Amino acid sequence: MVVFPSIMLPMFLAVVDQTIVATALPAIAASTGQIERAPWVVVAYLIAATVAAPLYGRLGDAFGRRKLMLVALGLFIVTSLLCAVSPTIETLALARVLQGLGGGGLMTLSQALVGEAVPPRERARYQGWLAAVAVTANSFGPVAGGFLTEHFGWQSIFLVNLPISVVAIVLALRLPVRKTEPVEWRSDPLGLMLFAVFVTTTLLSLEQVQRANVAALPFAAALFAAAMLSLVLLIAQERRTPSPLIPLGLLKQPAIWRSDAMAACHGAALVSLITFLPVFLGVVRGASPSTMGLVLVPLTIGIGTGSLITGRMVARTGYTTVFPSVGLALAAVNLVGLAIFAADMSIPALGGMMLWNGFCMGTVMGVVQVTVQSAAGPRRLGEAAASVQFSRSIGAGLGTAMVATVLFGYLAVRSPEAMEVFSAIVQHGRDAAVIPAARLAAVQGDIRDAFRVVFLAIAAFTLGGLALALTNPLRRI
Structure with missing residues (x-):
């Protein structure tokens, strides 16, 4: 299929930038001295992408998805450069908002272009590949971010977007111009x-x-x-x-709103895990940025494998929600195990848990896209794709913010001393000259308990997604 290679790279770019900053957050916090606001660098992008998703969906339906893809890529290039030259965490967060406005378009238009070119039953296969690209990029981001931050500085995680985006523009120019029935835009x-x-x-x-x-x-x-x-x-x-930002008409259909809500829970769980697992490894285990990223490699492999297998199974059988139902249930069990044992597990064992968790989480997004697009119909593919991306992004953004609230709130209530040590470790590492061993030992248990609560909160998101998958009425396409 000619379309697929041309939309795979924009999707990869947009999703990587959701999480590439995860392993760079300690370095960003150290250079700015604002650990509590560091998660805003992740959340700002996610929320801006959330706002942009339905806007690009409607604009693409009205004026052509290829044109809008080129606009989004141009915006993404300019704002990536702005992120790289930002001197403070506030200006970086603002630049990330602008970058998210481009990234949200890349994600939504990629999904809609697949729906435009492929018949409904075959979409499951291509959506499986696209979901594999998206969730693999989501997990690859911290790996690349850790390597680039350790060797070239945190600014490099944004500069690397520039040459890749130029290649994406060249590929997007090869997309065929399709004549579709225009949709009124207001x-x-x-x-x-x-x-x-x-x-x-x-x-x-x-x-x-x-x-x-x-x-x-x-x-x-x-x-x-x-x-x-x-x-x-x-x-x-x-x-x-007459032309709403949020398609409430679509959301009246139970199959669509339940699928979108499942995407929100999935986004909250996955992005929160990718954001806070590296922080856990750095603070509790003393891992380097590269090690933080490498622990997430099995998660990447698992997600990609789970997405591809699920896409093939849906295309072959027509069944949909049975796969995320099983996957989310197993992911919840895995996350509870992570909460109990992660502090004392070996790195290879932790990698094994990430591989299994990734495989389970990989069963969701392809099914969600196929279900929503099948229920919406061909004339509203843009809105349908946008509603999924909108839901996933708002879930990821608010979910990450909620988990940050759980982490910092727990530390502040349980032990202000633990909060001070936590911030010091993020900014200076486990330097004995800054944090005496006796002081660290006194609060280590409180910090470990805080991360146990974090992993349980992430497990709660997967259980919410499980409940929605079990009650979705569109169980076969």
């Missing part, structure tokens, strides 16, 4: 603004909560109230506008 600026307010106030309220400071609670409550108000207004706006 913008929804109020919906976009309300969604941005909802996400921003939600994240800010979580940041206040993670401080575990009584004085911060009134401000956190006010931010949460603003988030809920903006959500109510957003739903009202999307029901009223």
Whole structure:
């Protein structure tokens, strides 16, 4: 298929940049001195991609997906350079927002182009390959990030995007121009603004909560109230506008909203694991950035294998949700085991758990895309693909922020001393001149317990996805 090689690289680029900063976060925090805000570098990209996904979906349906792919690639190149030259964590987070606006388009348009070119039953096979590319990129990001950060500095994780993006543009220019029935386009600026307010106030309220400071609670409550108000207004706006940012009409179908919610749970679990496992390895195990990345290689292999096998099984049998039902159940068990044993396991054993977890998690995204596109119909492929990417990105962004709140909030409540040592390790490593051995030993148990809670929180996301898979009415296509 001519289309597939041309959309694989843009998808890979966009998804890699969701997680490539995971193993660079300690280095970024060390250079800026702001460990509590370091997760914003991940979350900012995810949220911007969330906002961009439905916008590109509708624009692609109206004006052509090939044109929009080229626009998104151009934006991605410029903003990658901005990320590399950012001097502070605030400017880096802002640059990541802009980069996410390009990345969200690459992800959505890649999914829609497959749906445009392939008949429904065959989509499962190609979506399996595309899901393998996406989730492999998701896991490959920390591996590449660890290597580049250790040898070339954290700025290199953004500069490497430039030559790859140029190749992606050359490939995108080879995409065939297809004549499709045009879809009327009207913008929804109020919906976009309300969604941005909802996400921003939600994240800010979580940041206040993670401080575990009584004085911060009134401000956190006010931010949460603003988030809920903006959500109510957003739903009202999307029901009223003729061209909504969020396709509520699609979400009325049980098969679609359950699949999208499953994508959100999957994104929350996978991206949180990829983000916080390297931090765990660095803080608790004293691992180098390269080792942090290498531990995630088995996760990459497992996800790719699980996605490919699931895609073939769906194409052969027509069954859909049975595969993520089994996969998410086994992933939840694996994550509980990680919470109990990870602090004392050998690195090879930990890699084995990541391989199995990746295989189980790889059963989800291809099935979600096929289910949603089959339920939506051919004229709304762009909206359908966008709804999945929208859900996955919002789940990944908010899920990562929630897990960060759990981690830092637990440490702040359990032991302020442990929080201080945690921050010192991230910024300086296990330097005995900075952190005496006796001080580290006194709080090591508290830090390990905090990560146990983190892994259990991630397991809870997979259980939520399992419940949605079991109740999805579209069980065969």
